[in-house]
Amino acid sequence: MEEFKFSENPSLEAIRKLQAKFAADRNWDQYHTPRNLLLALVGEVGELAEIFQWKGEVKEGLPDFTDKEKEHVGQEMSDVLVYLIRLADKCNIDLPSAVEKKMKQNEQKYPVDKVYGKSDKYTAYQTTENTSKVLENGEPGACGET
Numbered sequence: 001m002e003e004f005k006f007s008e009n010p011s012l013e014a015i016r017k018l019q020a021k022f023a024a025d026r027n028w029d030q031y032h033t034p035r036n037l038l039l040a041l042v043g044e045v046g047e048l049a050e051i052f053q054w055k056g057e058v059k060e061g062l063p064d065f066t067d068k069e070k071e072h073v074g075q076e077m078s079d080v081l082v083y084l085i086r087l088a089d090k091c092n093i094d095l096p097s098a099v100e101k102k103m104k105q106n107e108q109k110y111p112v113d114k115v116y117g118k119s120d121k122y123t124a125y126q127t128t129e130n131t132s133k134v135l136e137n138g139e140p141g142a143c144g145e146t
Helices: 012-025 034-052 067-090 095-109 128-137
Strands: none
Touching: 012 067, 034 067, 067 095
16 A cells, blocks of 8 residues: 655645735734634634544544545644644744754654653653753653653
């Protein structure tokens, strides 16, 4: 089976521009405050969660979902992504740079030789040296945290 890959376009910057134009064309910037965008994002995450609710454990690739359900998942994921990008835009957060920085922090928090095949929280793997590096680089967060 061929490995899944995202398409390369549109980029996050292209999506940011597209959404900014979409909002400007409708005079919606007045409503797109960070708080409002965050609440809208949470609402969309809830809509995505509803699709999975009561399904039990869901297999990778969603083989038990109908084509209509898979399309619905994609639509809700798109809503989540668009709101996240719009929120980052309004907060002046460069998401690709933030992701790269966060992944470097996670590499320190979750050293391969200590975490391989384990799902414990990062605090279970911390040493004094590791802890001070994490604290210097910022608070722990997503991408691998349990």
